[in-house]
Amino acid sequence: MSQNNLPGIEVSAISVLKRAVELDQSSRFQESLICYQEGIQLLMDVLKAVKDDSKKVHYREKIKGYMARAEQIKEHVNRAKEEGKYHEQIRISNNATGYSFETLFRPYTQDGLTEVWVEDPYVRHVHQLYNFLRFCEMLVKLPSKVQKIHLLTSQDEDSSSQQASAFEDIKQSLQSHGVAMDVQYSSTIHDREIRFDNGWIIKIGRGLDYFKKPKARFSIGYCDYDLRECHETTVDVFHSKHTKTK
Structure with a gap:
């Protein structure tokens, strides 16, 4: 240097x-x-x-x-x-910035992460589908080489074809990066939770949909989520020595 x-x-x-x-x-x-x-x-x-x-x-x-x-x-x-006593709480205030998926989740992806479970009832509308896609992109870029992503969500009866089509596109795209994805639907799902097979469990009050709509298509924060304003929400982080799957 x-x-x-x-x-x-x-x-x-x-x-x-x-x-x-x-x-x-x-x-x-x-x-x-x-x-x-x-x-x-x-x-x-x-x-x-x-x-x-x-x-x-x-x-x-x-x-x-x-x-x-x-x-x-x-x-x-x-x-x-x-x-089994680890608990950390992050409070995201209204209009706060600096909480992209990379920033929020990176500290918990260090220890050999290979499999991820996402439970979120609201991955249905276009902006929610894009949020999930961005979350997947974050996982693909990790050095730990994620191999499988599981999604449990509710089915949008009004536009299920759009939802199913988006999931199929994401699934095919992930496959080209060596990542498998499966989607299951539940009509009773309510809780929002993300589990990593390295033991970390992240619960976000608003799930993945904690970003506000950008002010315009060409406004700062439209592409870079660290610059996107957030809704107020709470993030609770736990650690279980062995992640339990459902």
């Missing part, structure tokens, strides 16, 4: 670690752990590049402190997971 790039890397490290501390203080430990790890790596890159000995000492101390906290969080999370 050249000296010219050093200030930018340092600013990025500070920003990521500041976010890690904020998440840590909010008891969003799994998310904070990811940020601590990313920030520490950036600081290590800075440490390798600096020439001033006093700065090297400063960065080593910072890295040591952040690593110690990250290890404490890791031990806490692992212990809670083993005891």
